[in-house]
Amino acid sequence: MIIDMHMHIEEVPSLGWKMSADDCIRAMDAAGVDRAAVMTLTDLPGLNPAGLELIADACASHPDRLYGFIRLHPAHLQLSKDLLRQATTDLGFKGLKLHPVSTLQHPGAPPTIELVRLAGELGVPTLFHCGDEPMSTPLSIAKTAAACPDSIIILGHMGGYFHVDEALEVAERYPNIVLETSAMPYPEKIRTAVERIGAERVIFGSDGPVSSPSLERQKVVIAALGETAAALVMGGNAEALLGLAA
């Protein structure tokens, strides 16, 4: 079972963004990916008021292929908490997505911490955009990890181009951190991550469909993790995080 834990669906004509569930499915099929976590590129509430329905409809149209993560804006805290409850409890969403660069919300600030704690209480992980920009670095998100020990926090892109070593360091420090492999360009760092924090805390993602799940999958192949670790990274761990494990 191959599971891509980071894909996007969005429709914001004013930004020129239009990537559909079918685009995701085509990219997944080309890459041999069975299932994917999907989320918008915009934050609710915000530019795309129909974002929740967009993801819910995509998942309903592709049962057993697509699983929703709700992308929220912590500054709208009460509404975001209500949406998170609705998404996970009523619509079957499997996770929370936060992008501190687009929301300008520091991961260590009270609204983000409160929202991530709620995600933990609801039994779903939080996927952070984690790269090189201020407020999205591993050390920034480590503040959340420290404040929310009962919430699983996924570092999407595992630190980007220049912060991968810091992502490894904070993952060693906080056992609730999981590293996700998309976009960052260093296959050998995936192997290092498995060696330092264990294969159980590393997951495959592509950031597709605008980046290539086929290419991103090759990054894990080149990392040469061995059969058991690769199976966990490519899908076994995601099955557990998405609540799909038997």
Next chain:
Amino acid sequence: MIVDGLVYLGISHFGYELDAASAITGMDGVGTDIAIAVPVHPTGADFGPVNDAVIAAAEGSAGRLIPLARVDPWDGEAAVLELRRAVLAGARGLFLHPSEEHFRINDLRVRPIVECAAELGIPVTVSAGFHLFAEGLQLGHAAEWTPDNAFVLTNGGQFNISGLGQFDAELALLNPNVHVQTSGIYREDFLERVVATFGPERLIFASAAPMFEMTYERKRVDLAHFSDIERELILGGNSARIFGIEK
């Protein structure tokens, strides 16, 4: 013919290294015929010896390595003199690394060096995408100084894991002399859009090894959605044209 648009040779002050023999072994492993080779930033920052070392490595490579000269604009007129010396010794292009040498690519100190390259008829390759030193629009500005000379940007002219650098990189590409390399660019749609918008002559395969991994960087081009003609240009035809490599 497959041409890797960038490999670094030597032992870098910043902790990475690659020798010519290892580079060629890696090239053989992924089917690369020729690579454009540049010196690393040496400890002590004297670029003369490392330029000579890369030129010597190229001379001993049976045509597998094409050397570029690297200079530091903070050296002032001496940088121009070093470029002229290295070109006479065999260097076939200018390489600038604004981040490692800590200069802004569109600082006027850089202009005489870029103009000297144009006068000598050699292309300019710039390590691109670094905040403060080599941002997309800064690179586009510098490319305007010598509009008839090829100006090659590594890393798609950008480094941003949110995809936010691609817009300025595309504005830089409005300069007809700007070309971008594929190294490190995770957005397949950007690579494909460069070809669709600006033409396949503007995109160049490069691994930037050892910063990035040769096998994975080659797959960026192999797995993207290009026609055979486009892919041939990207994988080698464009570098052959720009660097005067005979097929």
